[in-house]
Amino acid sequence: MEPLSERIRPKDLKEFYGQEHLTGDKGILQKNIRSGYIPSFIMWGPPGVGKTTLAGILAQKLSRPFYTLSAVDSGVKELRKVIDRASKEKFLDSPSPILFIDEIHRFSKNQQDALLKAVEQGTITLIGATTENPSFEVISPLLSRVQVYTMNSLSERDLEIIIKRALETDLELKKYKITNIDIESLIRYGGGDARKTLNLLEQVIRQFPTTDSIEITAEVVEEVARTNPLNYDKKGDQHYDIVSAFIKSVRGGNPDAAVYWLARMIKGGEDPAFICRRMIILAAEDIGLANPNALLIANNCFQSVQNIGMPEGRIPMSQAAIYLATSPKSNSAYTAINAAMKNVDESGPLPVPLHLRNAPTRLMKENNYGKDYLYPHNYPDNFVYQQYLPDKIQNVGYYKPQDNSMEIKIKNRIEGWWKKK
Numbered sequence: 001m002e003p004l005s006e007r008i009r010p011k012d013l014k015e016f017y018g019q020e021h022l023t024g025d026k027g028i029l030q031k032n033i034r035s036g037y038i039p040s041f042i043m044w045g046p047p048g049v050g051k052t053t054l055a056g057i058l059a060q061k062l063s064r065p066f067y068t069l070s071a072v073d074s075g076v077k078e079l080r081k082v083i084d085r086a087s088k089e090k091f092l093d094s095p096s097p098i099l100f101i102d103e104i105h106r107f108s109k110n111q112q113d114a115l116l117k118a119v120e121q122g123t124i125t126l127i128g129a130t131t132e133n134p135s136f137e138v139i140s141p142l143l144s145r146v147q148v149y150t151m152n153s154l155s156e157r158d159l160e161i162i163i164k165r166a167l168e169t170d171l172e173l174k175k176y177k178i179t180n181i182d183i184e185s186l187i188r189y190g191g192g193d194a195r196k197t198l199n200l201l202e203q204v205i206r207q208f209p210t211t212d213s214i215e216i217t218a219e220v221v222e223e224v225a226r227t228n229p230l231n232y233d234k235k236g237d238q239h240y241d242i243v244s245a246f247i248k249s250v251r252g253g254n255p256d257a258a259v260y261w262l263a264r265m266i267k268g269g270e271d272p273a274f275i276c277r278r279m280i281i282l283a284a285e286d287i288g289l290a291n292p293n294a295l296l297i298a299n300n301c302f303q304s305v306q307n308i309g310m311p312e313g314r315i316p317m318s319q320a321a322i323y324l325a326t327s328p329k330s331n332s333a334y335t336a337i338n339a340a341m342k343n344v345d346e347s348g349p350l351p352v353p354l355h356l357r358n359a360p361t362r363l364m365k366e367n368n369y370g371k372d373y374l375y376p377h378n379y380p381d382n383f384v385y386q387q388y389l390p391d392k393i394q395n396v397g398y399y400k401p402q403d404n405s406m407e408i409k410i411k412n413r414i415e416g417w418w419k420k421k
Helices: 028-035 051-061 076-089 109-121 156-169 183-190 194-205 218-225 237-251 255-267 272-290 293-308 314-326 332-347 362-366 405-417
Strands: 041-044 066-070 098-102 125-130 147-150 177-181 213-216
Touching: 028 051, 041 051, 051 066, 051 098, 051 125, 066 076, 076 098, 076 109, 109 125, 156 183, 156 194, 183 194, 183 218, 194 213, 194 218, 213 218, 237 255, 237 272, 237 314, 255 272, 255 314, 272 293, 272 314, 272 332, 272 405, 293 314
Parallel strands: 041 125, 041 147, 066 098, 098 125, 177 213
Antiparallel strands: none
């Protein structure tokens, strides 16, 4: 028997929920259907949000021949066969057959290259589906020939409607006498994936005999699910989105949000070393000289997690995240090195002033290497005024102390040293 998600797959936009920005009255796909024209495009979004379903609805609405390939088990040979068949079905000005490629990001460069001519000449109308960012996974020549439509995660309201529709319309489920059902738990364990949510619903219901009146509680759903309720792809956009939220929460001084996103990464199976490395970078980039101890804390956290492992490692990671989030912030070290590197690119390899050069040989000394260098320790406060930058940029300033207690002290010290300048 087909899974529930297949049995109730929408065949019309009236039965399709979510993606209003594409399928609503003013949505681009709705306009395409009304006009009878559809360009080649790639749908990018999380699993179970309707990418395959939408492709089928469009083909049916536009009365186009419809071919399907999965990038998981199709190669260039299979692709060329489909393109050849499509070219034979296209006559004069007739609309192009639709080729739907699921998980198009799994196609190699050669496989994607094989699509270019067919898409360019209109032999096929390509509809691709991917959970990965097309900017990174689809070759530029193909991207330039297609539109990219972003698919959003389904809302709890969308999922609730989908569950209720399944209970009301599916003949198999209607055999059961369901007196009560905890929809909230199904949604939570479904992880925003309609396919996963529906299949979980069916698994839960089939635990009971059809002769009994059944009540589906949160405990029943949890017992059947026995899987991680979090939708976290360590190699996909969830990986980048969640670590981005973590970094921005720490940078923004919100320890609660920092710990929440940290927990999401830990529960999702993220590599602890990756999280710790991000905290080390953040400590230098976003806290820097406002609190130099932050870098020590982040580095010690990394070493601690390596020594004790998980799950105990979550505790020093939480401590470090909270410390970094509540620390004063400064990105002066980050902006200083960026400005200096930009200056290097613009000015090229300027010569080192002679008095700063090393002079290990007599010839170098005869050529004034190291001449007139002033050794700071021979002067009061271990400081003496002299030029340290090349002549062309001797008055440039990269480091700009920011307005925090630590850097105010640094600023006063620098001004005291370099008052002549």
